[in-house]
Amino acid sequence: MKLLRFSTLVVVGLTLALGATARAATIDTAARQALLLDMTTGTVLFEKNADQKMPTSSMSKIMTMYMVFEAIKQGRLSMDDTLPVSQRAWKMQGSKMFTELGNRIKVEDLIRGVIIQSGNDASVVLAEGLSGSEEKFAEDMTARAKALGLANSNFMNATGWPHENHYSTARDLSVLAQRLIEEFPEYYHFYSEKEFTYHGIKQGNRNPLLYRDIGVDGMKTGHTEIAGYGLTASAKRGDRRLVLVVNGLNSMQARADESARLLEWGFREFDAYALYKAGQPVEEAPVWMGRDATVPATVAKDLTVTMSREERKGLKVTAKFDKPVPAPVAKGTQIGRLVIEAPNFSTREIPLIAARDVPQLGIFGRIAAATRYMVSGSVD
Structure with a gap:
């Protein structure tokens, strides 16, 4: 069976730094x-x-x-x-x-x-x-x-x-x-x-x-x-x-002042933003031989991002499914990945999981779907 690759751009306009190092804003310190x-x-x-x-x-x-x-x-x-x-x-x-x-x-x-x-x-x-x-x-x-x-x-x-x-x-x-x-x-x-x-x-x-x-x-x-x-x-x-x-x-005063300065900078220059909540549909993934043609893809945990206030532009978040998901699909099964890219940030990949079950077609439905595929070369 010919397998198709599906990639869907789902979000633009946010900058993610999840579990990574944020490098957009700069500061230095006298600390060693x-x-x-x-x-x-x-x-x-x-x-x-x-x-x-x-x-x-x-x-x-x-x-x-x-x-x-x-x-x-x-x-x-x-x-x-x-x-x-x-x-x-x-x-x-x-x-x-x-x-x-x-x-x-x-x-x-x-x-x-x-x-x-x-x-x-x-x-x-x-x-x-x-x-x-x-x-x-x-x-x-x-x-x-x-x-x-x-x-x-x-x-x-x-x-x-x-x-x-x-x-x-x-x-x-x-x-x-x-x-x-x-x-x-x-x-x-x-x-x-x-x-x-x-x-x-x-x-x-x-x-x-x-x-x-x-x-x-x-x-x-x-x-x-x-x-x-x-x-x-x-x-x-x-x-x-x-x-x-x-x-x-080099001194108690330097320790106090420098620590306060770095914390203030961190709160001022960066913020945390909610991107997706667990269970919230991110994109529809195509399903092969399922009773439904697609299944909602979501994230397992709430996805919050930390970003520089100056770097909120330029984000590209892409939902990727390497192939149609074969039915039956069990809720919670990983079916793709969310790829997050932005200038000056390391690319991150977050698993996408099925938001609900999708049963497999019956025998006659599978035969019909296979026939359509052989005729058209498409899983639709």
């Missing part, structure tokens, strides 16, 4: 490493040395908190559990929660001690409580990170304390931040709390963007001499959420 991600579509709006391994200092504690939240969700730990403070935890230097040697501290307090106060001592208490030792916890962190797809991350401790084999990348941290926000929404509120008092000592959240009215509701700062000043931040405006990772800045 940076990545700005639109979580709505998984689109990278900006990156600089995003896959360069770097010391992550206290931004490593995002992974520590991922492990803690996962343990709570799995029932291996609870907010009301208490964990003992070892001498190792008590003696930790740097930022501290000021735990007391030998005391037992509620997990919920330890979480605030890590997230708000960036407590190295609290991080070690949680690590030892979950894995028996900080060394074992670091091994567990690395293994879990690999399972999450953080291919360029390795953890030697729970705090981000400098170590030549303790590193991550801006891209890995952005993925980790997204996973934590999506998987543990019931615990994410800790990151927006601006202060916490423990042992009579009140400390403010070290995230400087929480104190600016720009939509930031988390996540974690970091600083060591070798790493410079870093920040993983997340901001939400309307239905959009951006995740930003910067590292290698």
